[in-house]
Amino acid sequence: QGFFRRSIQKQIEYRCLRDGKCLVIRLNRNRCQYCRFRKCISVGMSRDSVRYGRVPKRSRERESLDSRSPSAPPTPGSAAIEGPLTPTGLSSSSNGYTPACDLPSSQGLSNGSSNGVSSTMSNGISNGVVNQVMMGNGSESCIDDGGDGAGRARVVSSSSMMEVEHKQADIYDFIMAVSQAHFSTCNYTEDKVRDLVRKPVLFNSSISDPDEASSTADALDDQKIRLFQGLSTCVSPSIQSVVEFAKRLTGFSSLGQDIQLNLIKGGFFELWLTRVSRVTSSLDNTLTFADGSYVTRHHLNLIFDVDFVDSLFNFAASFNSLGLHDTGIGLFSAAVLFTPDRLGVIDRKNVQYHQDRAMEALRTHTSRSHPMDNSIFQSLLSKLQELRKIGGCHQSHLQWFRDNWNRLELPPLFAEIYDIRQDESKLMLN
Incomplete structure (x- = not known):
């Protein structure tokens, strides 16, 4: 109580070096004053009682x-x-x-x-x-x-103040839960990418059926397929990571299983691009995966097209320029996942509630982590719209691969997330 009272009376501003995820117990409570103060609020301590509860x-x-x-004049x-x-x-x-x-x-x-x-x-x-x-x-x-x-x-009144403070504590609990989910499931955190040993992706150069490459168009299509198959192998591990992230988000498990599946399938690419932006460089024109392997911009141009790939690199550059730390990226990812108008989502009102909560938490976090820049949150809102547009273009590009499904050999999870049919005979052989 003394610590809480001093913090209020002196208006002390605390910072946490671990994104607000410290465990506060009696033995170590002096290690992080920010998390200690937040815990005081979460257990019901009231700022109002400090200001008005004790009068000398x-x-x-x-x-x-x-x-x-x-009639006496008021004192200063x-x-x-x-x-x-x-x-x-x-x-x-x-x-x-x-x-x-x-x-x-x-x-x-x-x-x-x-x-x-x-x-x-x-x-x-x-x-x-x-x-x-x-x-x-x-x-x-x-x-x-x-x-x-x-x-x-x-x-x-104390009751109203307590209600507001409990809502604030609930927001900070949400921030902490998302932060922990992000750190435990994302392979692109600051710490994890710092020591990456980069190496180029080795694409399979063999042609499955030489007769198919009888023309230049067939050769280009075959090259496109080989590159896409190599890309799918590199991306597939991130699918399970995103699934684990979603399962740990507050409120996600309360949604119906069909809604959960549609949110993941509809939002995976956008969420993956958000995470991988940190290791997408316009300087050397590469996109690096969690294991250190990378694809070049030229490879991506061959798989998709120049305009689409430009949009990927432009998004990554502008998103990185906002200077979000891992907790902010996790909150943004949660807002991306809880997009209510995904295809097949029926209970949109409930999903909208969870997205609103994620956006409120994101705004709270950015105002604390970037107190001198009020434009960060508005920039993130525009990034959500930009990401939706990129995701729509990606779905359009996937249609070619869906039409040529019989020529592809993809990881099952990758094919499922993007609704690409698979040759059952090949699956049985594998």
């Missing part, structure tokens, strides 16, 4: 004297709190805890404070949370009983 005896005596003489200290109060910790810069903000579909609040909610508070909390505070029984009110409480400042 001298202050009580002075307040009593003031109440007996209403009392004048400072005559207006509406913005609760410490709920503003956009207090203690490094930026509360959840408006989602893209939300309408912004006006700067006025007709209901007693300050503009600082409205900028820091999502409309849904603010509306609950404003409309609930515990909304801010002016206390003036004409007796001992005369001249007291307006106070946001």
Whole structure:
């Protein structure tokens, strides 16, 4: 309690070096003050109780004297709190805890404070949370009983404050869960790619049926197939990683199995591109896989086309320029996965709820990790749209391979994720 009180009163801003995933117990609680402070909030400690719960005896005596003489001029200290109060910790810069903000579909609040909610508070909390505070029984009110409480400042009720703080704690719990899921399933984290030993992908140069290559067009098609088969072998391990990531996300397992499958199948390429962007370089025109093997831009041009491959490299470059750390990439990936309008998804309202939650967590995280750049979140919104467009183009390119399925030998999981038929006789031989 002493640590929590000091943190509030001194408005100390903490940072975590491990993306907010430290385990806080009595023996090691001094190692990370950020996670310790967050745990205080999650177990129900209230900033409001710190500000108003304890009043020194001298202050009580002075307040009593003031109440007996209403005509006495206010002291400098009392004048400072005559207006509406913005609760410490709920503003956009207090203690490094930026509360959840408006989602893209939300309408912004006006700067006025007709209901007693300050503009600082409205900028820091999502409309849904603010509306609950404003409309609930515990909304801010002016206390003036004409007796001992005369001249007291307006106070946001503890119940409303506790509700807001629990929502904040829930968001941070979500951030922590996504961060842990990302670190445990992604092979493209900062630590894992740092020591990669890069080597070119070795594509099979043999032609399965020499008669097929009787023309230049057939030769190009055969080359396209060989390169695509090599690419599929490199990409396949990431499919299981994405499946594991999805299973660990809060709320994903509560969806129907058909919805889960359609979300993974529809979002895999976009999520994979988000992860692999870190090792996609426009400098040497290569895309590197988790095992260090890489394909060149020229190879990808032969598999798809120049315009599509340009869009891949452009997305990777612009996404990397945002400077997201692993937790931010994990939250963005969760928002990509919970896209409600994927083909075959029926319960879109429920999926939309989970995407909104992921977006709220992403906004909270980016406002804390990039406090001096408010444009990061808006840039990520545009990246979601750009990613959907790239994903649609990718599906169009896959159609050629679906039409030529009988000429392909693909890993079963890769073929399933992209709905490419397979030759059952070849599967039995394998």
